[in-house]
Amino acid sequence: MKYTEDHEWLRAEGGLVTVGITAHASEQLGDVVFVDLPEAGRAVSTGDEVCVIESVKAASDIRAPLDGEIVEVNADLADNPGMVNEDPTGKAWFFRMKVADMSALDGLMDEAAYKALIG
Amino acid sequence: MAGLERTGLYDLHLELGAKMVPFAGYEMPVQYPMGVLKEHLHTRAAAGLFDVSHMGQILLTAKSGRLEDAALALERLVPVDVLGLGEGRQRYAMFTNDAGGILDDLMVANRGDHLFLVVNAGCKHADLAHLKGGMPDCDVGMVEGRALLALQGPLAEAALARLVPDVVDMKFMDVAIRSWDTAELWISRSGYTGEDGFEISVPDRFAETFARRLLAMEEVAPIGLGARDSLRLEAGMCLYGHDIDEATTPVEANLTWAIQKARRKGGAREGGFPGAARILGELAGGPARRRVGLSPEGRAPMREGTEIYAAAEGGAVIGAVTSGGYGPSIEAPMAMAYLPAHLAEGDVVFGDVRGKRLPATVAPMPFQPTSYKR
Structure with a gap:
C-alpha cells in the first residue's frame, strides 16, 4: 500500500491501482453521508478533483493521485456512504484507475512514511 | 486555546473524550467519541445531555418591584407579548433593531416577581448592554456562577425525574425552581432539538456532580455542538448569525408565530418595539x-x-x-x-x-x- 499527503491509499492490483482514503482521514472527516463519484472512463491528471465526500461536518475532495484513467468506481458507496467510516481501507474503495506510469507509485509514501506524517 | 473561556464542565468534557473547538468565545465540545451521527440518533431515541453554559442567563427586575413594569419595559425591545406571559411560563422572543432586523433571539420566562432570559452566547454581552440601555427602570444582571445543561430526548423526563421527581408535572415551556441536594435548580421544559426535554440552570459547584449523576444513567449520553446543530436544523429552528441576523426581520424569518396579537396592528399594545413600522408593514403586506x-x-x-x-x-x-x-x-x-x-x-x-x-x-x-x- 502507498499513501499520498492528501490521505489517500493506493493499492496496485492486476495492472490497476485501487484508491481510497485512510482510516485517519475517515476519522477526521467524521460520519460520511454522501459520496459523489466520478464517471468511469474519465481521463485524469494528478491533482484533479475526482470525488467529493460529504460528512456530517463538511465537504472535502479526493484528488487523482496519479495521471491515468478511471476505469471503475465503487457504486456501493453511493448507497452506503457510511462504509467509508466502517471499512475505509477495504470495502470503501473509491475507484480503480489505469495509471499512465506504474513506476510513479514508487514516488509515494510507504506505510512507515505515512504514519510519520500523521504522527 | 488562548483567550477562550471554559465552562464549569470543561474537565468533564476532556475526561469524556470530547473534541473541543472554539465557539462564541468558549472552548466547547463539538463531539464525543460516539460521533455526531450517533449522538444525534441517541438524542432522538433516548436522552442527550448538552453543556450550554456558554449561553447568557439574565435576570430582569423592575425597580418598582412589579413584574408588570419589567414586562412592559421588555416589550419596548421585543415584538412579543411579555405582559400576557403567565407566571411559570416561558416564550420565545427576539430583540429587534430600528430597521426591523434581529439582534438576537432568546427565551423569556415569567418567574413571578421578575423575568429570566436565556440568550445566545455570542450576543450575550451586547444583549446585556442593550437591555441596560433600553430598560432604565429595571435592574438587569447577568447571572454568574451558574451552569446551564440541556437534557433532551424521549427519555429525558424519566432520567431527570430520578433526581427531581416532580418535573413530570411540567409541560412544554413551563419553568420552575426545584431543589436537588442543597442546590436550587432553575428548570424549563424546553430545548433546541425538537424533542421533549429540559434546560436546567445549576449552581457551578453542583454542576459537575449533577451532570455525572445524569450521565451515569443508562439512557443518557453526552452530546456535542455538532449534533446540537443537526438536531435543531431537523426541528426547523433558527441559528442566530446564520438563519437570522440584523439583516433579517422576524416576518422574513417566518417567525410571525412569535408575534402575538397584542403587539400586532389593532392589538392592545400595538407596535412600540424597534422596527415596528417595518415589521407590522410586512405582517400586513407580506415580506x-x-x-x-x-x-x-x-x-x-x-x-x-x-x-x-x-x-x-x-x-x-x-x-x-x-x-x-x-x-x-x-x-x-x-x-x-x-x-x-x-x-x-x-x-x-x-x-x-x-x-x-x-x-x-x-x-x-x-x-x-x-x-x-x-
Whole structure:
C-alpha cells in the first residue's frame, strides 16, 4: 500500500491501482453521508478533483493521485456512504484507475512514511 | 486555546473524550467519541445531555418591584407579548433593531416577581448592554456562577425525574425552581432539538456532580455542538448569525408565530418595539422574501452559502442557503434558505453545488416531527 499527503491509499492490483482514503482521514472527516463519484472512463491528471465526500461536518475532495484513467468506481458507496467510516481501507474503495506510469507509485509514501506524517 | 473561556464542565468534557473547538468565545465540545451521527440518533431515541453554559442567563427586575413594569419595559425591545406571559411560563422572543432586523433571539420566562432570559452566547454581552440601555427602570444582571445543561430526548423526563421527581408535572415551556441536594435548580421544559426535554440552570459547584449523576444513567449520553446543530436544523429552528441576523426581520424569518396579537396592528399594545413600522408593514403586506425549508433531491447536502436559482439553467440567483446539512433522523439532506415569498411548498428550485445545479423542493418545517409534552 502507498499513501499520498492528501490521505489517500493506493493499492496496485492486476495492472490497476485501487484508491481510497485512510482510516485517519475517515476519522477526521467524521460520519460520511454522501459520496459523489466520478464517471468511469474519465481521463485524469494528478491533482484533479475526482470525488467529493460529504460528512456530517463538511465537504472535502479526493484528488487523482496519479495521471491515468478511471476505469471503475465503487457504486456501493453511493448507497452506503457510511462504509467509508466502517471499512475505509477495504470495502470503501473509491475507484480503480489505469495509471499512465506504474513506476510513479514508487514516488509515494510507504506505510512507515505515512504514519510519520500523521504522527 | 488562548483567550477562550471554559465552562464549569470543561474537565468533564476532556475526561469524556470530547473534541473541543472554539465557539462564541468558549472552548466547547463539538463531539464525543460516539460521533455526531450517533449522538444525534441517541438524542432522538433516548436522552442527550448538552453543556450550554456558554449561553447568557439574565435576570430582569423592575425597580418598582412589579413584574408588570419589567414586562412592559421588555416589550419596548421585543415584538412579543411579555405582559400576557403567565407566571411559570416561558416564550420565545427576539430583540429587534430600528430597521426591523434581529439582534438576537432568546427565551423569556415569567418567574413571578421578575423575568429570566436565556440568550445566545455570542450576543450575550451586547444583549446585556442593550437591555441596560433600553430598560432604565429595571435592574438587569447577568447571572454568574451558574451552569446551564440541556437534557433532551424521549427519555429525558424519566432520567431527570430520578433526581427531581416532580418535573413530570411540567409541560412544554413551563419553568420552575426545584431543589436537588442543597442546590436550587432553575428548570424549563424546553430545548433546541425538537424533542421533549429540559434546560436546567445549576449552581457551578453542583454542576459537575449533577451532570455525572445524569450521565451515569443508562439512557443518557453526552452530546456535542455538532449534533446540537443537526438536531435543531431537523426541528426547523433558527441559528442566530446564520438563519437570522440584523439583516433579517422576524416576518422574513417566518417567525410571525412569535408575534402575538397584542403587539400586532389593532392589538392592545400595538407596535412600540424597534422596527415596528417595518415589521407590522410586512405582517400586513407580506415580506418580499421568506425563510423556507428545502429538501434537496438525492443525497448531496446543500451547505450554508449555496446559491439558489429558479431554473436549472440561466437566470439570476434568487436566494441562498443559511443552514444546510444532512439529517441523520430523516436520512436525507435538508436546508433552510431565504427565497422570494411567492414560492410555495412543493415548488422546485435549484442549488448550485460545486458548479452543478441540483434540484431541491421547498418543504415544510420541521423536517422531523417534534414531540413536545403539551
